[in-house]
Amino acid sequence: MAIISISLQDEILEEIDKLQKELGFSGRSEVVRAGVRMLLADSKDKGKLEGKLNSVLLLIHAQKVEDTVTEVKHEFEDIISTQIHNHLREDKCLEVFILEGDATRVKQLVQRFQTSRKLDYVKLIVA
Ligand code: NI
Numbered sequence: 001m002a003i004i005s006i007s008l009q010d011e012i013l014e015e016i017d018k019l020q021k022e023l024g025f026s027g028r029s030e031v032v033r034a035g036v037r038m039l040l041a042d043s044k045d046k047g048k049l050e051g052k053l054n055s056v057l058l059l060i061h062a063q064k065v066e067d068t069v070t071e072v073k074h075e076f077e078d079i080i081s082t083q084i085h086n087h088l089r090e091d092k093c094l095e096v097f098i099l100e101g102d103a104t105r106v107k108q109l110v111q112r113f114q115t116s117r118k119l120d121y122v123k124l125i126v127a
Pocket of ligand 1: 087
């Protein structure tokens with residue numbers, strides 16, 4: 001097994017330690033491995049998507065990055081059929097997009113949000 005070093009924000013490290021205790025992982029590496037496995041499975045599922053899709057995209061982000069999200073949103077108006085914007089505790093926004101359109105466009109949108117370091121949570125659910 002290879003050993004790599006990664007840099008994480010203190011906030012995320014605290015969350016990892018909390019997860020480790022709550023879920024009974026043997027160490028931080030176990031938590032990171034489980035997370036990476038989920039990301040890989042997710043990416044594999046996404047790879048299989050093709051043709052016309054109906055899907056739901058969930059986002060959670062800090063209120064202060066709303067402009068970034070709005071900018072991306074406008075680039076993808078062709079596939080966003082409905083959007084719900086709700087305010088959560090701690091100045092967080094929850095966004096729900098109902099998407100309808102070609103898998104290629106849906107994947108592009110998800111990728112834009114997933115690679116942006118500004119969002120807390122991005123999840124695509126395909127109907
Ligand atoms: Ni908001």
